[in-house]
Amino acid sequence: MTETIHDAVIVGAGFGGIGAAIQLRRLGHDDLVVLERESDLGGTWHVNRYPGLAVDIPSSTYSYSFEPNPYWSRLYAPGAELKAYATHVAEKYDVRRHMRFDTVVDGAVWDDGKHWTVNIAGGERLHARLLLTATGFLSQPAFPAIEGIDTFAGTVIHTTRWDDSIDLDGRRAAVIGTGATAVQLIPEIAPRLAELTVYQRTAIWVTPKGDRAIPQGVQKLYARVPLAQRAVRTIGSGILELIMVAGVLKYRRAKLLNRSVEKLALRHLARQVKDPETRRKLTPDYTFGCKRPTFSNTYFPTFNRANVHLETTPIARIEPDGIVTEDGTKTEIDTLVLATGFNLWDTNFPAFEVIGRGGKDLGKFWREQQFQAYEGVAVPGFPNFVSLNSPYSYSGLSYFTTIESQMKHLKRLLREVDRRGAATFEITERANAEFLDRMTDRLEDSVFVNGSCATSRSYYFNQHGMATLLRPTSTINAFREAGSFPLDDYSYA
CATH class of the missing domain: 3.50.50.60 (FAD/NAD(P)-binding domain)
Incomplete structure (x- = not known):
């Protein structure tokens, strides 16, 4: 019996996974499987339902630029509206049909047959040419280790x-x-x-x-004249x-x-x-x-x-x-x-075991060799792998800035793969090292190095005391490089 090899498996059905699925479909990859451990899509906006939940940056900036929502009820939208927005986008762009809920991924292994094998709790295995992890930064709850x-x-x-x-x-x-x-x-x-x-x-x-309620008249204006809302988003x-x-x-x-x-x-x-x-x-x-x-x-x-x-x-x-x-x-x-938040660095990065070429373990590599990822998406030794929640990937304060710059990177990369007629891509050691050096150098200007951060207990810092979560550049730089990175930074086969 011939095993089905899907175009891609995406792990995570939050905004990052939804964006990745939309981009892959735009590029002609329709045989997708989106795996989600929760009972529905939306990521953190599905999991969190506590009283007072709301986005903590203006709603106008917390959405896909290609799918603005003119009907936010407030300048800082409540959580239920973010959840509804995720459902709307997934259905409008026809990616919900690719999703499987209540599905826990135990691990993924790169097969010498040039595809990924994804192991699902319960024994099922899926195979795909591409593996994309969109498990989010805030996906693993932290529980305090308090006596008693x-x-x-x-x-x-x-x-x-x-x-x-x-x-x-x-x-x-x-x-x-x-x-x-x-x-x-x-x-x-x-x-x-x-x-x-x-x-x-x-x-x-x-x-x-x-924060304040957005009048219905303003909502109708945004719906009729999208440029008006775009101007607010820009500001x-x-x-x-x-x-x-x-x-x-x-x-x-x-x-x-x-x-x-x-x-x-x-x-x-x-x-x-x-x-x-x-x-x-x-x-x-x-x-x-x-x-x-x-x-x-x-x-x-x-x-x-x-x-x-x-x-x-x-x-x-x-x-x-x-x-x-x-x-x-x-x-x-x-x-x-x-209200103890999330564990980023112990149980995440990655959220499950990822084994690349030659048995390379992503979690061990990051912890032993420094947290790193070229342009926040690619790691040497992991062919056909895109990590959407990676070191140096978070750009700006809105997560959608990160998502859309990664969508742009994915578009440029996969178009080159198709142009070359290649089956695999992998970031080179040289390009990854150069990017890491550049990010490390730029952090020297940051508050993480020059400020007084010792008592902050910030999740920006990993267990090595290094602030490797945020990309230390402007969002303009992130978008520019996502659309112009040297194609030869990757090897193709």
Whole structure:
């Protein structure tokens, strides 16, 4: 029996996987299989359903440029609208029919027969000429390693598995974590709780959020005149670019810009929190940009409530009925909310075992030889492989900037493969090394090298202490290189 060899297997049905499937279909590759471990598409916007969930950058910039949505209800759209947008795009561009849900990938191996074998939990195997991983950066939940956490007798909720059936009214709850998720969640649940204790390990930089409802008249204008929404997107993208590229990636040359944003955030904190000691605890002790900042008008005022308590003493252990801090103080609770985010560097990169040519293990290679990927998509020793969530791939603050630059790279690469009549492509060691050297050199200007980041506990840094997640260039540079990288940087056969 002849085994079917598909054009491509894409792992992940979030926005990255949807974009990859759209681009492959545009290039004439229609025999696609998109594998998704969750029950539906949408990635993080399907998994996360906690109260207050919303995009944390303006909605106008958080969408595919070729498929603008004129009907966002707010400047910062709620999570349900992002999920609906993902469904709309997948159906409009006819990629949903390629998707298989509730399908867990155990690993993938490059076969000497010049194709990939993808192993699925349960024993099934798929074969494909191309393998694309679109498992996202925020796909593996992080659980805190706190003594006694398994003994807690009350209700435990992780924000990535929110349970709407749980009635929070009148409960005594604790939230562990004060990252971007907690900033959205805490103001929503605090009024419903009898008592809320927030356990903060690291304060977060929070700036004002210019959020408001988008009037229906404006939505109709965007629908009739797409150029109007495109102009808003351009302005929003420019502001984000200024913050990220100038204030963070070019920190050494733009310290004044970075410090001006810090002052804005500190004024925001001073205006919104009454108690001086609480303000002190909520003030970050690291440079703006070391850790992903966020926007909110409601997070800080929550700590003015009589039923909300901020605890910064480290947790010693969790007992069946409460949390004990290192100073011996015990807070009795009946509900534990884990807003502890995602594990990028231990259980991701890659999210499953990938074995390339000659038995090369991608996870071991990255950890032993430094995290690296040419233009954020390709790794030497892994033919016909495109990693869409890679070191040095994240460009700008909107994930869609990354997605679309990678779609552009994929288009240029696969057209050259077809022109040559080749069966395989692989990035050369030389090109990969040159790109890595260039990215490493450019990081020397960044806040990660020149700022005070030691206490930030930022997921930007891997376990080696290197900030290899973000591409340290402008988004303009990322797009330009995606459409003009030297074709001979790859070898073809």
